[in-house]
Amino acid sequence: MAKIEFAWELGAHTGHVTTMLPVAAALKARGHEVRFLLREPHAAADLEGAAEIPREGAPIWSGPTINANPLNLGEILLNFGYHEAGPVKALIDAWREQLRASQAVIANVAPAAHLAARTLGIPSFEVSQGFHVPPPAMPAAPLRDWEPAPRARLEAADRRVLNSINQALAAFRGNPLTTIGDLFAGRSMLLTYPELDVYPERGPSDYYGITKSAEGKLVPDWPVGDGPRVFVYLYHYYKGLASLADALARQRCSTLALCRGVDSDIKGRHHGGSVYFAEEPMSVSRVLPQADIVICHASHQMTAQALLAGKPLLLLPTQLEQFLITRRVVRYGAGLGIAPEVNNPDYTSALTALAEGSEYASKAREFSDRYARHERGAALATMIARIEAALG
Template identity: 25%
Template sequence: MPRVLLAWEGGAGRGHVVTLRSVAAALGAPEHIDAALYRMEHAGEIEDVCGTVFRGAGLRYDGEGRRARGVKTASWGEFLGDLGFRDPDFLKTQIGWWRETILARRCGLVVGDYAPCALLAARSLGVKAVGVGAGYGLPPPGLDIFPVLIEDYSERLYDESEMTGAVNAALAHYGAPPVSRFSDIYAYDDQLVRSLPQLDPYPQARTAPYLPPVADAPQRLYSEGDEIFAYFSTSELDDPLLLDAFLSLDAPRRVFAPGAGAQAREKLARAPGVTLEARPVPVEEIARRSRMIVHSSQNGILALGLACGLSQAAAPQHLEQEFNARKAESLGVLRRLPRRAAEASVLGDVLMDAYESQEMRRAAQAVAQTVRPVFEVDVSQAIRTRLDAVMRAFGP
């Protein structure tokens, strides 16, 4: 088996590390696997399936100009522009770091989640490159321009042809061939899209089968739960209105919030009717105990809620989560919390309305019947089969 480098360059939360863990677990050969993570707070979740885990080079987000002009991110291409893809010198440095790492570790395969420069580096060296992750952050190549994904936010700040030029200048520096379109930076040997078609911005452009989202499904659907389960992976509960709204709810609550600050965690731990979990809760327990699930609309937890047949409420923190939430809302199974609520009671009313809605419960149970077959795929076997097709070296 060739040496494999797992790469993560951008994004927040533990979902990216959990996604890469699923790849390492599928391969089952820790001594041949390295992981380079641009953030290390969740490194412990992958250390047991990798030989070496170390800090990698991260993309830089610069949204000052966008904020100053009051312009939201219109497309994935615009987001890449904020991450430094307008700057050929930055791209040379970023790609160069990954090239040096790939060569030093003698890797024959790079698998990246939110790692476009790592995978460009692999391609520039003739090393096999595979992207993995949710559909939103793993667009298909061949798009003439990245489309606007939310009609409310359609103003563009950047010219994709100029960003294509910046990428090609960096690639030329390393003697690598140019890309024809900006989206062609995602022309990998394979894309392991871990998403439901209902949550993918590009379902018509996919040429390979979807893999299940990075979430488990319960063995069956339950209907007797009365808890509200909340999952906040970053600093969502640092928002005092959201925290106060959650604490005020007239229902039993269970929360796993690995990214919450000390003050929020203290309030949760002291609050009557709230169980603060120290580690991830098994999906069977979530499904059996819960009537509703609350989150920021991350791909994995949203998909888990769909598979469990639970009503959902979401407080999106950025455009990807906003896109996910609107998709789920269109299915009749989720309520979005208002972004500029004047007081916590407004958010609390939305949460309790979703909790008590029989219409949402019926819709959630119906949607669960349509998505549950996706989760029946043996993910480890599917990943191994796909990577075997790329490398022809992994055995049966």
């Protein structure tokens, strides 16, 4: 049996771990030795099965931000140490040290882990919802298509990143990359759907869809309320949380809200009412079928789970990837979104529109029906087979 590392280098929050956990658990069950190397070592440690997998901190780079509003993946990478060959070489060295006794790497946004694997001659795979895996083109596709994205600026960013990477690879006599997308060529497993892919220009691709998700065990009773049942999954620091909870209460929505670290004042104000706040992870797969509406930040996993359950969405993105997913859902017609820069958002009107506008629920059910035959367990089995085939 093989020693397989699960790597996360860039990004934040639990979604990176929840994406990799089912794959890690399946490989562990088949007798492989697995380990998490995580940017946030304690992320998602409270999910079912997570405690059974050893975890350590991942090698990462810390430094000043070069692009406050990056236009493509190249500009994102410039913010994480890929602006010069020195930091890239240091990252590769650190990852090589972690991988020296390993036979494979499964990554979720860990470009340096892929580079280290290339220099060691071991297989690596990127398990991704697509945001960090652009189609192989020069330059990498723009992400903010509503803003001017001068081609010269995008090319300059990509060439700077590629120059840094290729100089670092030269120290190991590695073959140079010609585009940033080349880093993932033949290595990506796209756990998404064409309707949610933030690169619609990708064209025909091998989409796996999402696998079975890591989740909690809690299944609370729905509180008493005259309005629709609403499942909420938000960060405790979301600036509109108190106003949203008040809007849900005014409309008497029977609400189950998963919000780790929620402010005690907000939680206390709604104690015993129609809005119930939980901090312990819920069994989303059991709660979703009972809901009428889902409110979340447009993380890919939660958004896809809601659509597969046929539930319309109110999406409240807090960062770029979530905003891009929000745009895809809104364009598809299965929900509404409120951009993070909107002041005093009208949650009441959005909730009313979703509750009374049958077209949103209809489009969500259309998505659910389209992928009704998609067996998430089978997708996971296909991934495991591909990984094990690469082990030789």
